[in-house]
Amino acid sequence: MLKIKPARILSLLFALLFYFSNPILAQSLENRVDSLIKKNISDTSGPGAVFLIAQHGKPVYQKAFGKANLELGVNLQPDYIFELGSMTKQFTAIAILILEEQGKLAITDPVSKYVPDYPNGKNITIHHLLTHTSGIKDFTKMSALAGIAQKDMSPKMMVDFFKNEPVDFAPGEKFDYNNSGYVLLGYIIEVASGDTYENFIRKNIFDKAGMTESDYASDRKIIKKRAYGYQKKSAGxxxxSSISFTVPFASGALMSTLSDMLKWQNALNRHLLLSAKETDKAFTNYRLNNGQNIGYGYGWHITALNGLKSREHGGSIFGFKTMGVYIPEQDLYVLALSNCDCNSPTQLARDIASMALNSVSHQ
Incomplete structure (x- = not known):
């Protein structure tokens, strides 16, 4: 006869008590979230998305909707790998802060310290790049982009591609979301560390956080459990569209999974990558020269949801759209990864987070 130790029985009872007493895990919330998602992703025969709700570092909802591969009819699963698009900027920003903590750079450093020939580089700081307040030209708005989109570009080639474009405004005068700034930050990471951006992210973030399913994106490598990316045209x-990932580079070239992104969030919360003091720099709502708040930190939008502070960021790259919402006060993390750039999960992720917060408030 199988004997179970009293301590084991007590542990199981506590686990069951937590499960049934926590509103986040209530069946009613699951049903409401399911219903909301199905309203937004009604075509189950097309590409879809995967969703995560986590509280206190643990997943309480993980589901997949739609197809991972239309040609083979393969269903999406919650552990499939997606391209992150601009959620990559979170990793680039934290990598910069890691280098600052290592004493290899300072966020007050001018760009000219690392790229001596950068126009007006002595007046543009790393801080300006991190906060989208540099005024430099966003390369995604340049008509010449089509000519390099499928070419393998070195980081220096990418910087040279946009550095001589006319600026949009003086540093610190405006907030204007800017991919060039984060490409330049990726180049600075390489100069300051003496390593490639890809290797630096892997060694200093992915490996330390245990993110074994995350990588620099590639269309050539065999990547198991890859979700294929789609676009929707008038005919279906x-x-x-194909792109060389050396073009978005540090502004949008990483890929990951729901579970790895939760490991990322937990690593930040537990200060596995950075001290609390340095980490807080990423989540500060910074100001323009005139004192106006910009609603952005380093790699995160700093905003509010249901009256609570929220850290958010989305991503968009050919075939994929992503969105993450974190509510520090409730340690609540909501993530949505879509494999069609026709399905933006931005508002959907915020609505799911709002539902979860309403459940928490009724405890």
Whole structure:
């Protein structure tokens, strides 16, 4: 006869008590979230998305909707790998702060310290790049982009591509979301560390956080459990447009999973990568020269949801759209990863987070 130790029985009882007493895990919330998602992703035969709700570092909802591969009819699963798009900026920003903590750079450093020939580089700081307040030209708005989109570009080639474009405003005068700034930050990471951006992120973030399913994106490598990316045209779905990931580089070239992104969030919360003091720099709502708050930190939008402070960021790259919402006060994390750039999960993720917060408030 199987004997179970009293301590084990007590542990199981506590686990069950937590499960049934925590509103986040209530069946009613699950049903409401399911219903909300199905209203937004009604075509189950097309590409879809995966969703995560986590509280106190543990997943309490993980589901997949739609297809991972239309040609083979393969269903999405919660552990499939997605391209992150601009959620990559979170990793780039934290990598910069890691280098600052290592004494290899300072966020007050001018760009000219690392790129001596950068126009007006002595007046543009790393801080300006991190906060999208540099005024430099966003390369995604340049008509010449089509000519390099499928070319393998070195980080220096990418910087050279946009550095001589006319600026949009003086540093610190405006907030204007800018991909060039984060490409330049990726180049600075390489100069300051003496390593490639890809290797630096892997060694200093992915490995330390235990993110074994995350990587620099590639269309050539065999990547198990890859979700294929799609776009929707008037005639229906098509495979995503091809791009060289050396072009978005540090502004949008990483890929990951729901579970790895939760490891990322937990690593930040537990200060596995950075001290609390240095980490807080990423989550400060910074100001323009005139004192106006910009609603952005380093790699995160600093905003509010249901009256609570919220850290958010989305991403968009050919074939994929992503969104993450974190509510520090409730240690609540909501993540949505879509494999069609026709399905923006931005508002959906915020609505799911709002539902979860309403459940918490009724405890």
């Amino acid at each position: 779905y098509v495979n995503k």
